[in-house]
Amino acid sequence: MEHKNDFLNIVKIEYLTPENAKFSETANGFPKMEAFIPKVKKDDLEESVDDTAPVWQDLGRVFFHRAFPYDSAENFISVTDKEGNEYGLIRSLSEFDGAGREIIERELKRKYYTPVITKIKSVKERFGYSYWEVETESGSASFAMHDTFRNTAKISEERVVLTDVDGNRYEIKDVFALDRKSYRKIELYL
């Protein structure tokens, strides 16, 4: 039975598009945004304005947060203020182009730092800790993991994210695409 959920329509998602959101940079390269959206309340104690008509406003520095960092990193990117209050969502990065897109992409790259593992040189396990020597896209790295099985997040059949003792994340885009020796080393934790 096909089910249509009209109920969900009572809430509206504020989408930010090149038409209603202009991204630029501060003097020091932080992203800022001007947007044509309903007046943003700075404090919830302000008298509530029933006027939801959009206006152009300079929102200053903004922050980005991926809604689906693993499943679809390029889509549904939340634009928030410093406290994490959402101004709106970017449905897809591909809607933007030119300088605006560059600014968003650069900021995302700065926010999400996840070296991609291309080769596993060695894994040694000792008493609940494992010690890894790997090659990543930006050079060799070594790190230690605690409770390895638990900290090996299986995003999908082939994609894996390892979190080390410090909280650094390392991604393997496709474990089956690794060379045989590397695969054998990580197989244990899949």
Next chain:
Amino acid sequence: MLPRLKIDSHYYDDAMQRAAEAFGAEPLFGFRFDLDRDNVPCAGYGCADAEKVCVCRGEEVMTAEIDSMDDIEYVQYIGCAAIEYTFDGERYELCRSDMKNAVALQNTVKRLRSLHEGKDIGHISENEDETACPVCGTPYRAGSKICPNCADRKKLLTRLLPVAKPHAVPLLISLALYFAGVGLSIYNGMINRTLVDDYLHTDTPKQEGFWWVIAVMVGVALFSALLPMVRGIIFAKVGNRITVKLRRDVYEKVQAMSLSGISRRTAGEIITRVTSDTDVMREFLVSILPDVLRISLTFIGISIAMFIINWKLTLMILIPVPLIILMFYFLRTFMNSIYHRQWHAEEAVNSLLHDVFSGIRVVKVFGTEKYESERFDKAARRVRDISKKNEVTWNKIMPFAEFLLGIGEYAILFFVGSAIIAGTSSLGELTQFLTYVGLIYGPLRQAAFLPRRFARAMTSAAKVFELIDEEPDVANGENAVDREITGNIHFEKVYFGYNNYEDVLKNITLDINKGEMAGIVGRSGVGKSTMINLVMRLYDVRSGRITVDGVDLRDYDQHCLRSQIGVVLQETYLFRGTIYSNIAYARPGCTSDDVIRAAKLANAHEFIMRLPDAYNTLVGERGQTLSGGERQRIAIARAILRDPKILILDEATASLDTKTEKLIQDALEKLISGRTTIAIAHRLSTLRNATKLVVLEKGEIEEMGTHEELILNKKRYYKLVMAQRQMSKMKKSDTTKPEVIK
């Protein structure tokens, strides 16, 4: 320089030197960082004194005046972190690093802030910010200074043995029995030889004493049977005691663990560790370890006996032994890894089961039984696949290994046989040797199974010790105060955050005097529950202090403190048992009279007496047979029975209908009188008896005072009250509507 994640230390030395040159003075402290603005790895070093901070990143060197840096902040990104500050109205990024140096950056921010405020930060020791073990370079775990690598060097074995120490006497007796057993085997070989050479295979067979030889053989066989029996009985006794002890240790540890330590793990995993892992450890101590002893004793004893008879032949027999041992070595590492996997898969099934049955109502309501079955099926199939694969691998390797082990016997047959044919050896000698070879290779065969058992035991032991080794975040002080409190709570400039860089509570200063009722108001996530968590000392404050009767919370004995605090939460957990035992839980050893009084005070007596089994009514695993309001009243009865000096109410009436709420409010009023009370409530009417209201906003106290004062203030509290009145008016008009229509 190519971007490298692993940066050789000399790059840091370079950066450090450049920074030092640019700095030109003796710095107070230094810190490392390893990413540039665009997350490209680089070697970075920064140093600071009271006036300025200087960072060096590759060729780039930058200095800033600390006085002119405002809002210095630690910014947590995903997988990296940065320090930002404001200068002349513009935001700047000072430096950035991956999480390896996160602690160092957090400390740096703390220090820079202090320096900016003109505070003295005191002496900073060299390795305070060290995030990796200076011995082996392994990074520390967050908030810990114990190197997992170096601390764990102490072999698990030396950890395991002390567990058996209290049972040393019976274990030594069994060791003696082992010696006797080996002696008997050697003697048995000698008799065999006598039997063949003197009685059976000789030209002049002796007549006398033949029955005697047979009798000795029977005697030896009898003793050989009796020895393992005695040993078995001893081990069964000792083994069970060890299991109980281990389980109790692990269980106590789990209870002593802080909340954050427990919530990190699934209940299923903890259960596995308490039950099956400890069992495997017992098996190690009373079965595997004795086997190792027995096998090595037999091996050494028999080898010596053979050497005495014919050393050349003995050497020949022993030559393949190193090969066999080598084979075992590789087998062991291999088996270790495959059994590790099986353990994880089995645990996944356990956790899944636990997960589903805890949430069985959700599963039923959403009708997802099929989906859950499939999920379980998938996990079970995984266990099946892994264990099948493991068994297959095992069975592929074993017969071949067995064959290799048998080769030695054929070698003996060949060499001694040739000697007999040549006339230099007797048949008796062959018999004796074959007996010994059987004895020596037999244990080696059993030893082939040892790696498998060993691996399993070590995996379990590592997991159990991991839990036992966990340092509690909240520990008792050295001279913990154990005394009755009166209930004057004082917050003094309290800062607290669940992590190091973000404060949930900021600069909280607050007095709650004996008998006062303080209501904490604020939106969700503002830190209300955090405040009461701190009062109960489930966590320790980051800076500042909380005192009760003038004594720092950290100086109290935890048990003493919590035994004088009563808590009524929004959701009440009832243990499996009777209503009576659930109420009496608060004060073991109280009389039935006490329990009934407490229930009466809590307005619970009436509904309890309406139940067929009254106080003996069994409440299910989650007290599902009782309604929310009824459970809440039992919780209040518990708190009343406890007679606490400090009472904490966390949304105690939030999930109840108006009528029940009235009953509970009445019960609570009786409980509150004369006690220091901290109450959290969204419904402000609940707090009408509060002598002091505290409005929290963004982790800070925004307003404080009595209801009347705050209403006159016309700030946040006033607005909240107005908004809630509006709501209740709307509700009333809703209910009156039908009457209007009539």
